[in-house]
Amino acid sequence: MSEFAKEKLTTLMLEYPKPSGIILGYGTAGFRTRADILPWIMIRIGLLASLRSKVKKACIGAMITASHNPEHDNGVKLIDPYGEMLDQSWEVYANNLSSLDDNIHVLWDYLETLMTQLNVQLNDKSTVAIAYDTRQSSPLLSNIVKNAAEILNTNIMNFELMTTPQLHYTVRCYNDNELYGSCTEAGYFDKICTAFRKLIEARRYNLCMTSGAKPAEQLAIDAANGIGAQKLVYLNQRLSDLLTIEIFNDGTKGHLNEKCGADYVKLYQKAPDGLPLTNYPKYCSIDGDADRLIYYFIDENQRFHMLDGDRFSVLFASFISNKLKEAKLMDQVKMGVIQTAYANGSSTNYIVNTMNVPVACVPTGVKHLHHKALDYDIGIYFEANGHGTVLFSDNLKSKVKAAIEDQNRTDEERLAASQLRVFIDIINETVGDALADLLATEAILCLMNLSIEGWLHLYNDLPQRQLKVAIKDRTMIQTTDAERRCIAPAHLQDCIDELVSKYSSGRSFVRPSGTEDIVRVYAEATTQVDADKLADDIRKIVEELTK
Ligand SMILES: CC(=O)N[C@H]1[C@@H](OP(=O)(O)O)O[C@H](CO)[C@@H](O)[C@@H]1O
Numbered sequence: 366m367s368e369f370a371k372e373k374l375t376t377l378m379l380e381y382p383k384p385s386g387i388i389l390g391y392g393t394a395g396f397r398t399r400a401d402i403l404p405w406i407m408i409r410i411g412l413l414a415s416l417r418s419k420v421k422k423a424c425i426g427a428m429i430t431a432s433h434n435p436e437h438d439n440g441v442k443l444i445d446p447y448g449e450m451l452d453q454s455w456e457v458y459a460n461n462l463s464s465l466d467d468n469i470h471v472l473w474d475y476l477e478t479l480m481t482q483l484n485v486q487l488n489d490k491s492t493v494a495i496a497y498d499t500r501q502s503s504p505l506l507s508n509i510v511k512n513a514a515e516i517l518n519t520n521i522m523n524f525e526l527m528t529t530p531q532l533h534y535t536v537r538c539y540n541d542n543e544l545y546g547s548c549t550e551a552g553y554f555d556k557i558c559t560a561f562r563k564l565i566e567a568r569r570y571n572l573c574m575t576s577g578a579k580p581a582e583q584l585a586i587d588a589a590n591g592i593g594a595q596k597l598v599y600l601n602q603r604l605s606d607l608l609t610i611e612i613f614n615d616g617t618k619g620h621l622n623e624k625c626g627a628d629y630v631k632l633y634q635k636a637p638d639g640l641p642l643t644n645y646p647k648y649c650s651i652d653g654d655a656d657r658l659i660y661y662f663i664d665e666n667q668r669f670h671m672l673d674g675d676r677f678s679v680l681f682a683s684f685i686s687n688k689l690k691e692a693k694l695m696d697q698v699k700m701g702v703i704q705t706a707y708a709n710g711s712s713t714n715y716i717v718n719t720m721n722v723p724v725a726c727v728p729t730g731v732k733h734l735h736h737k738a739l740d741y742d743i744g745i746y747f748e749a750n751g752h753g754t755v756l757f758s759d760n761l762k763s764k765v766k767a768a769i770e771d772q773n774r775t776d777e778e779r780l781a782a783s784q785l786r787v788f789i790d791i792i793n794e795t796v797g798d799a800l801a802d803l804l805a806t807e808a809i810l811c812l813m814n815l816s817i818e819g820w821l822h823l824y825n826d827l828p829q830r831q832l833k834v835a836i837k838d839r840t841m842i843q844t845t846d847a848e849r850r851c852i853a854p855a856h857l858q859d860c861i862d863e864l865v866s867k868y869s870s871g872r873s874f875v876r877p878s879g880t881e882d883i884v885r886v887y888a889e890a891t892t893q894v895d896a897d898k899l900a901d902d903i904r905k906i907v908e909e910l911t912k
């Protein structure tokens with residue numbers, strides 16, 4: 366490879382040296398840690414993005430964000446050609462690059478070997494699309510990714526401030542010649558806003574005829590002081606006659622994700638700071654990079670109620686299966702909901718037994734849910750924390766199109782099919798997207814004539830408790846069966862089984878976190894007291910058996 370490129374890489378490495386003793390792995394969230402110790406890894410990820418692009422002959426995305434983590438953290442994740450997360454087989458290269466010593470010869474040798482193995486050349490075409498969230502550290506980190514990728518002759522598209530799902534969407538559009546949508550932020554808003562308007566305008570017109578003009582739906586949103594605040598403004602501009610969004614925690618005062626955002630609300634089951642619970646029928650929180658969404662409201666007795674990812678699965682599955690039935694397409698497509706073990710048992714029960722939709726359980730982490738969702742014509746997935754989306758197969762899309770065009774079908778059947786087609790356009794199929802999911806949720810509530818209370822009362826959650834337990838080595842805990850059962854340490858599962866059997870509707874599991882140095886305990890039971898007690902009993906067993 367060229368000496369010139371090697372010299373440039375040397376300069377960059379000298380400018381951003383790897384701190385001694387640091388070990389950083391490419392996990393569920395890509396590379397993520399404190400921002401001040403991240404610059405060196407941005408060099409390596411820039412090189413990797415470039416190689417991935419050369420191999421796939423497609424644009425690869427690099428998103429700089431640490432999502433719901435504090436402002437002082439940051440991270441980077443790569444996005445594959447169809448807007449999906451980096452293929453797992455490449456996480457190995459990411460980890461290899463991360464573990465190499467900070468020595469130009471070592472890094473250069475590895476690059477040359479990898480390029481031979483992957484059969485790519487320095488001059489092969491490559492394109493990397495970069496975007497970042499609002500963290501102070503983001504512009505510098507993104508610039509290092511850019512400089513590193515350019516050493517391998519890569520064309521850079523810098524989208525600067527974007528939400529994570531916007532970049533996933535943009536990469537997909539770029540690579541499929543804009544079949545999925547136009548490859549700009551304007552194109553993104555155009556697609557989801559036009560579909561939203563189409564879907565609900567007719568319905569609102571009918572309602573208006575029967576019960577008078579309907580005012581715009583009102584929502585108050587906590588934007589976690591992150592990038593979402595800037596982007597929600599576009600929804601307001603385009604949809605103000607249908608949806609009035611008041612944006613709180615917009616970054617002008619508070620700190621990113623500090624006592625606010627979807628993660629905070631889900632974890633503490635209470636309203637965020639900076640968003641007074643007055644006057645609004647519905648509230649939402651998104652996270653720092655706007656890929657998670659949580660709804661909540663206060664009932665007439667001043668009680669706080671939260672609607673999380675499980676609730677989105679139920680709502681989306683209800684709407685879609687209604688439309689499939691109305692369009693007489695139900696028998697021709699395979700639909701499924703994908704959850705993790707953290708899904709409330711009541712939601713699973715409702716989906717399987719009341720809605721008759723199959724549920725698959727997979728290990729924690731969006732990539733597992735997304736991957737499994739591809740097995741269905743309609744794969745609906747949400748993590749309980751509010752991250753999720755729906756995937757529609759080509760088979761489903763062509764069946765829907767054929768139904769719309771089939772003159773032998775009734776008007777009702779064709780209307781349902783066309784509503785389904787428009788609904789597909791609101792959804793960001795590449796990844797969970799708070800903005801797209803918000804519009805999809807509002808459209809469904811309007812079309813199903815469902816209030817937020819009505820949505821909540823579809824089923825009752827089982828009380829649950831989650832605990833974080835610090836142990837000396839979390840790898841001592843090993844799991845199987847989509848993390849629902851422990852295989853190590855010995856006897857832990859027997860003890861869990863015995864404790865769980867003492868509680869009515871009891872369920873509990875233990876797994877090591879993939880993102881924090883802790884073990885998570887989950888428990889649910891018929892009462893909150895029982896769920897708390899079960900979780901605490903399991904915590905003691907975990908501590909005892911991992912001493
Ligand atoms: C219980 C829980 O919320 N776990 C989160 C958390 O993973 P852990 O492996 O549990 O730390 O972070 C992941 C990445 O953001 C997210 O996908 C997942 O849902």
Ligand SMILES: [Mg+2]
Nearest residue numbers: 432652654656
């Ligand atoms: Mg996020």
